[in-house]
Each structure stands twice: as C-alpha cells, then as structure tokens.
Amino acid sequence: MPDLLIELFSEEIPARMQARAAADLQKLMTDGLVEAGLTYSGAVAHATPRRLALSVQGLTAESPTTTEARRGPRVDAPEKALAGFLKSTGLTREQLVEQDDKKGRVFIANITKPGRPAAEIVAEVLDRTIRNFPWPKSMRWGAGTLRWVRPLRSILCILTDEAGAEIVPLTVDGMTAGDTTEGHRFMAPDTIRVTSFDDYEAKLKRARVVLSAEERADAIWQDATNQAFAAGLEVVEDKGLLAEVAGLVEWPVVLMGRIGDDFLGLPPEVLQTSMKEHQKFFSVRDKTGKIVRFVTVANRETADDGATILAGNDRVLSARLSDAKFFWENDLRVAKAGMDPWLDALSNVTFHAKLGSQKDRIERIAALAREIAPSVGADPDLAERAARLAKADLSSEMVYEFPELQGLMGRYYAEAAGEDPAVALAAQEHYSPLGPSDDVPTAPVSVAVALADKLDTLAGFWAIDEKPTGSKDPYALRRATLGVVRLILSNGLALAVSDLIAKARPDADGADLLSFLHDRLKVYLRDDGIRHDVIDACLTGDRTDDLSDLVARARALNAVITTEDGENLIQGYRRANNILTQAEEQDGVEYSYGADPKLAETEEETALFTALEQARPQIDAALAAEDYPTAVAALAALRAPIDAFFEAVQVNSDNQITRRNRLNMLSEIVRTGAKIADLTRIGA
Known part of the structure; x- marks a missing residue:
C-alpha cells in the first residue's frame, strides 16, 4: 500500500490563511480519494509561509472493480x-x-x-483540488488561468511503496508535478529531491525549513521565554500572536531587543498593542509588570547573530512609539482640562442613521444607568457620570489609532481628569462581557453602565426593527444579549427586564425582545446541563422578567427531575393535569376550590390530602424566601402519595360529589406545582 506526498509550493501565503488552507487540502484530497474508491490509514497536512503539504499513509494501490x-x-x-x-x-x-x-x-x-490505479485517481483529484481551492482571496498571474492565493511555483506529488517513489503524472496550467522542492529561500535555496514524507521532512529541516507550524510555535515560545528568564523578565503570553508569527517564518530565530527609555512611561497596554499590531513583536515585562523589552522573530540566521536585524527593528519601533507617545501626551492634556470637547465631537459621529449620534446614545445610556443604579447597589450620580464619560475616549487620538484600546484608554483619561475611581473603572469595564469567556464586571457602577449600554443597543435596534435573522447579526445583538444575561446572573441581580426595556425605548417590542433574551438564556445554560424543557417550564406565569429568579428555579428543578422521585412526580403531575383539563373541558367549569378531606373515601386519598396540607405552607414559605431547592424538594415529596392515590383511586367516580372533590384535589396539586413551574412542559 503506497504513501502519498503532495506539496504545493508558492510565494508567501498570508499567515491567517495557512491553517485553514492545510485543513482544506486534507479534506478535499481525502474526500476525493475515498469517493473514487481508495481507502487510507491516516493523513496529516502542514503549512509554512511558502508551502502546503499533505501526507496520506496506507493508500490502496487501486480502486476496486465494482x-x-x-x-x-x-x-x-x-x-x-x-x-x-x-x-x-x-x-x-x-x-x-x-x-x-x-x-x-x-x-x-x-x-x-473496472478499478483504476491510485496514481490516475490522485492526479484527477489533485487537479480538481488545485483548480477549485477555496482561498478567501486568490489571484491570477502571468498568462495562466489558474487562481491561487499567491503565484504557485511548483507541484510535488509522489507515491511511495517498497519499490520506491513514483511521480504522479499531472500537469496543471503548464506546471508538471515532480519529486523536488526547495529549502529556505535565503539559507538553502537549492533544489531538493525527495522519496517519501519522512525523507521530505528531514531534508527540509536540514535545509532550514521547519514543516510543522506547531513545532515552529513551540520553538519560538521556548526560546523567547528562556531568553526573558535569563534576564529576569517574562514574555507576555499571546497565543494569537504566536500562531501568526509561526506562520511568518520557516526557520524561526528569536531575538530580544530593548525599548527606548523615552517610551517606558507609556501605559503597558499601549506599548503592547503598538508592538503587536505594527511590528508583530512580543512584549517582555519586568517583575512589576512594566513593559521593558520586546521579542521579534527573524526568518533566518545571520553572521552577526541578528544584530543588524535588531538595529533595524529598533529604528522602526522608535518611530512607531514616538507616534504613540505623541498621541498619549496630547490626549492627557485634553483629559486634564476636561473631556467636554471629546463629548461634543461625538455629536458628529453617527451611531446609526435611525438611532442618532454617539452623543445622543450617551444621553440615553446615562439616563438608563441612573434608573438601574439603585437595583445594582450603585450611586445614581456616579452611574450617570460614568455613562456620560465612558465613551469619551472614542474621540481621542490614541483610540483613533488603536480602536482595540477603547475603554481602557477611557479609564486612563478619567483617572488623569481626577474622576471618581468607580467612574474611571466603568469606562474600561462597560463594554464587558464581550464574549462567553470574558470577565463580567462586578463593581456596581460598572454593572449599571454595562447593562444600560447593552439594553439601549438592544431596545434601539428592536425599535427600528433591525433584529438578527438567521446567521446574520451585523450589529452583534446576540453578543449584547448574552452580555445582559451574564451581567444579571453573575451578579445575582433581581431586575425586571421588561421595565428596563420600556424605560430604554418605549417604542420597542419589549415582549419580543424578552423572548429573544430567553432564547439566548437557554443557549447559555446549555453548558450548565440545564435542559431546555426545564427552562421552558420555568418560563411561565408572571415571573419571567427576573432572569436570576428564573434560573434559580430552573437549577433547583433540574437537579430533582433526574432522580427517581422527580421523574415519577412529573408523570403523576402530568396525569393529574390531563384528568383535570379533560374534566373541565367536558363539564364547562373550573375545579379549583372546595376540596374537602372529610369527603375522602380511601386511605390513599386521605394520605394525599394530608401530604398536600403539609407541603403547601412549606412550598409557600420557601418561595417567599426564594429558597427554590427547598420548595422543589417539598414538591418532590408528594411523589409517593400521588402515586399511591392513582394506584388505588378512580377520580371519575359515579358519585358526583366524590368526583368533584377529587378533581378539586387534583387542582390543588396542579396549582401547587405551578407556583414553581409548569411541570407539564418537562419531557413534553
């Protein structure tokens, strides 16, 4: 059974596209081979800046006759x-x-x-794969018609078995497949002939090319951290930057340089962002957290051990940081004099054509934050002040240059302006949480402004009927909704969400928006193992506004229904509800009053009356104290007497007085359970 090796050698592939391209090559080729009747034992794909490679092991030599x-x-x-x-x-x-x-x-x-040889099938599938490769962006070059992300220079395609290596006969757009590749562009540019994947990988490494992206990333991180440790420093971890840099080099050479003293006074986040965005440098900090050095990764070894490379990087970095320092000092002067000019400038920045300017939005958020403040333990004056200043940094030069620093720079500028620490912190935290793993603010003023910000966004877009549809969500409203859910649940807030929506935008469809919130809540709770039908059961009655209360009931109920008592209780409850509903429809009356224990005819009936009389005050007291585990436990304790009742008693007795009394008792069971949730929705 032969092994297949493919290499598509080109000019530099953008780092952000490499991992996806390697995965696409593997999928397109292996799917195509299997569809053509070949099988294989394993496959692995690799990407470097100049090549996509695929190794398929244990390929069948030919497709079967069918x-x-x-x-x-x-x-x-x-x-x-x-x-x-x-x-x-x-x-x-x-x-x-x-x-x-x-x-x-x-x-x-x-x-x-009839079956076909593997070489014929590989050639056919690879030709189709190359011509239809799903690059996000591609180009044509020269006189050819082929489109590739960058000019494709050569194709290596061989099948290797015990007899040796065979070149797969294939020509694509004038390029004929062969058994050769090239090493590092500068350090080993000569042609390399290979006979198998192991031979290919080993010869590339000798030619200063590390084929595995993971191996390149590990080498970069190990060398960078070792150099920093030797100097008593620490590299700031950045997995995204590490993956990107590993995609920029084939032979990583780690170099550590110094940051000029003139720039050490810049906020560490400014230094880190400027170096990452402009230069792809890692930040290195001392034990106090101050950024003092940088790590860059070269793509070659040099006779002077990288001294010339570092000198060039120092010059470019100094120019970049000089700009950042200029922005920082200018912004500080404005902030210390008062941020009103920045706020006034936001009146000329449109948030949305139908929702006004950023300044209009700030006014709405400030008013709503003041309303929310008492419910979250925040000072209303501070919450309103924080909301007015939270987005002022959008007018600053630093945020204009580095939008990802919005909020953080707002905190620095508010501190420089002498604002209350809670106001400054809210400027940074009010955007959070941005995603499911982002930290949730807990400071009361930050929580008030964050909620106001997100609820204004949601209510505003609902008011103009710009809701998410399918996979389209251009205004990130699902993210804002999840932010509201996490802010409320993480801080244990008791809030009437519908009232806040109405205060934010009276013209918004509050019921529809609340339903959307409930849907996102279900998605969020799925990872906690809370079943959707349990959430649905709790989304009944007049307590669906308070998300914390709703989730507390759902957690308590979810913990019980998976037990034997819980499962049997649900069945008994559903049976009671079905009998009651049918009788009320048939008789045209509501059986909700007048159940009398004195009319009980059996021991089981009397026992259920007694159990209900004992459970009702326990459940009411627990609900009043919002002690839902106790309330659900008291309800679950009814399982045995309900089971015994249905085993021994016929509800629809020929005696109408007895029948009516039993139906009224079933109504007691249903109404008692409904105080917690609509149990008929569980398992339905």
Whole structure:
C-alpha cells in the first residue's frame, strides 16, 4: 500500500490563511480519494509561509472493480425508452437481463466499472483540488488561468511503496508535478529531491525549513521565554500572536531587543498593542509588570547573530512609539482640562442613521444607568457620570489609532481628569462581557453602565426593527444579549427586564425582545446541563422578567427531575393535569376550590390530602424566601402519595360529589406545582 506526498509550493501565503488552507487540502484530497474508491490509514497536512503539504499513509494501490445493477424500463415499454436506457448504460440489448419487479418484468443492466490505479485517481483529484481551492482571496498571474492565493511555483506529488517513489503524472496550467522542492529561500535555496514524507521532512529541516507550524510555535515560545528568564523578565503570553508569527517564518530565530527609555512611561497596554499590531513583536515585562523589552522573530540566521536585524527593528519601533507617545501626551492634556470637547465631537459621529449620534446614545445610556443604579447597589450620580464619560475616549487620538484600546484608554483619561475611581473603572469595564469567556464586571457602577449600554443597543435596534435573522447579526445583538444575561446572573441581580426595556425605548417590542433574551438564556445554560424543557417550564406565569429568579428555579428543578422521585412526580403531575383539563373541558367549569378531606373515601386519598396540607405552607414559605431547592424538594415529596392515590383511586367516580372533590384535589396539586413551574412542559 503506497504513501502519498503532495506539496504545493508558492510565494508567501498570508499567515491567517495557512491553517485553514492545510485543513482544506486534507479534506478535499481525502474526500476525493475515498469517493473514487481508495481507502487510507491516516493523513496529516502542514503549512509554512511558502508551502502546503499533505501526507496520506496506507493508500490502496487501486480502486476496486465494482458492478452496479441498474433498473431499466419494463420489457414491454416503447422502443424509444429502451434506446435511451441503452445509451445511458453503454450496453447493447443482448447484454441486458430481464427480472420480475413489483411493476412487472423489467430490464436490468449490470454495469461493471473496472478499478483504476491510485496514481490516475490522485492526479484527477489533485487537479480538481488545485483548480477549485477555496482561498478567501486568490489571484491570477502571468498568462495562466489558474487562481491561487499567491503565484504557485511548483507541484510535488509522489507515491511511495517498497519499490520506491513514483511521480504522479499531472500537469496543471503548464506546471508538471515532480519529486523536488526547495529549502529556505535565503539559507538553502537549492533544489531538493525527495522519496517519501519522512525523507521530505528531514531534508527540509536540514535545509532550514521547519514543516510543522506547531513545532515552529513551540520553538519560538521556548526560546523567547528562556531568553526573558535569563534576564529576569517574562514574555507576555499571546497565543494569537504566536500562531501568526509561526506562520511568518520557516526557520524561526528569536531575538530580544530593548525599548527606548523615552517610551517606558507609556501605559503597558499601549506599548503592547503598538508592538503587536505594527511590528508583530512580543512584549517582555519586568517583575512589576512594566513593559521593558520586546521579542521579534527573524526568518533566518545571520553572521552577526541578528544584530543588524535588531538595529533595524529598533529604528522602526522608535518611530512607531514616538507616534504613540505623541498621541498619549496630547490626549492627557485634553483629559486634564476636561473631556467636554471629546463629548461634543461625538455629536458628529453617527451611531446609526435611525438611532442618532454617539452623543445622543450617551444621553440615553446615562439616563438608563441612573434608573438601574439603585437595583445594582450603585450611586445614581456616579452611574450617570460614568455613562456620560465612558465613551469619551472614542474621540481621542490614541483610540483613533488603536480602536482595540477603547475603554481602557477611557479609564486612563478619567483617572488623569481626577474622576471618581468607580467612574474611571466603568469606562474600561462597560463594554464587558464581550464574549462567553470574558470577565463580567462586578463593581456596581460598572454593572449599571454595562447593562444600560447593552439594553439601549438592544431596545434601539428592536425599535427600528433591525433584529438578527438567521446567521446574520451585523450589529452583534446576540453578543449584547448574552452580555445582559451574564451581567444579571453573575451578579445575582433581581431586575425586571421588561421595565428596563420600556424605560430604554418605549417604542420597542419589549415582549419580543424578552423572548429573544430567553432564547439566548437557554443557549447559555446549555453548558450548565440545564435542559431546555426545564427552562421552558420555568418560563411561565408572571415571573419571567427576573432572569436570576428564573434560573434559580430552573437549577433547583433540574437537579430533582433526574432522580427517581422527580421523574415519577412529573408523570403523576402530568396525569393529574390531563384528568383535570379533560374534566373541565367536558363539564364547562373550573375545579379549583372546595376540596374537602372529610369527603375522602380511601386511605390513599386521605394520605394525599394530608401530604398536600403539609407541603403547601412549606412550598409557600420557601418561595417567599426564594429558597427554590427547598420548595422543589417539598414538591418532590408528594411523589409517593400521588402515586399511591392513582394506584388505588378512580377520580371519575359515579358519585358526583366524590368526583368533584377529587378533581378539586387534583387542582390543588396542579396549582401547587405551578407556583414553581409548569411541570407539564418537562419531557413534553
């Protein structure tokens, strides 16, 4: 069974596209080979800045011969139908057989497809893969018609078995596949002939090319951290930057340089962002957290051990940081004099054509933050002040240059302006949480402003009917909704969300927005193992506004329904509700009052009355104290008497007084359970 090696050698592939391209090459090739009848034991793909490589192990040498029995027309069908069938199969009338079918006697064509050698199939699949490769962006170059992310220079494609390596016969757009590649562009540019994947990987490494992106990333991180440790420093971890830099080099050489003293006074986040965005440098900090050095990764070794490279990087970095320092000092002067000019400038920045300017939005958020403040333990004046200043940094020069620093710079500028620490912190935290793993603010003023910000966004877009549809969510409203959910639940807030929506935008469809919040809540709680039907059961009655209360009930209920008592309780409750509902529809009355223990005729009936009398005050007291585990436990304790009742008692007795009394008792069971949730929705 041969092994397949493919390399597509090109000019530099953008780092952000490499991992996806390697995965696409593997999927397109292996799917195509399997569809053509070949099997394999394993496959692995790699990417470097100049090559995509795929190794497929244990490939079958040829596809199997197959025979397909294709049903044709009836034997008494018109000649035209038979002629069409013969043309589609490539057979003659004499090669057909007749067979009985449920519709009569029909013609059957047994079509044999002979197996094909692996090389022929590989050539066909690779040709199709190259011509239809799903690059996010691609180009044509020269006189050819092929599109690739960057000019494609050569194709390596060989099948290797015990007899040796065989070049797969393939020509794509004038490029003929071979068994050669090239090493590092500068350090080993000569042609390399290979005979297998192991030979290919080993010879590339000798030619200063590390094929594995993971190996390059590990080497970068290990060398960078070792150099920093030797100097008593620490590299700031950045997995995204590490993956990107590993995609920029084939032979990583780690160099550590110094940051000029003039720039050490800049906020560490400014230094880190500027170096990352402009230079792809890692930040190195001392024990106090101050950024003092940088790490860069070169793509080659040099005779002077990187001194010339570092000198060039120092010059470029100094120019970049000089700009950052200029922005920082200018912004500080404005902030210390008062941020009103920045706020006034936001009146000229449109948030949305139908929702006004950023300044209009700030006014709405400030008013809503003041309303929310008492409910989250925040000072209303501070919450309003924080909301007014939270987005002022959008007008600053630093945020204009580095938008990702918005909020953080707002905190620095508010501190410089002498604002209350809670106001400054809210400027940074009010955007959070941005994602499912982002930290949730806990400071009361920050929580008030964060909620106001997100609720204003949601209510505003609902008011103008710009809701998410399908996979489209251009204004990140699902993210804002999840932010509201996490802010409320993480801080244990008791809030009437509908009231806040109405205060944010009276013209918004509050009921529809609340329903959308509930849907996102279900998604969020899925990872906690809380079932959707349990959430649905709790989304009834007049307590769906308070998300914390809703989730507390759901958690308590979810913990019980998976037990034997819980499962049987649900069945008994559903049976009670079904009997009661049918009787009320049949009789045209509501059985909700007048159950009398004195009219009980059996021990089981009396026992259920007694259990209900004991459970009702326990459940009411627990609900009043929002002690939902106790309330649910008291409800679950009814399981045994309910089971015994239904085993021994016929509810629809011939005696109408007895029947009515029993139906009223079932109503007691249903109404007692409904105080916690609509249990009929569980498992439905």
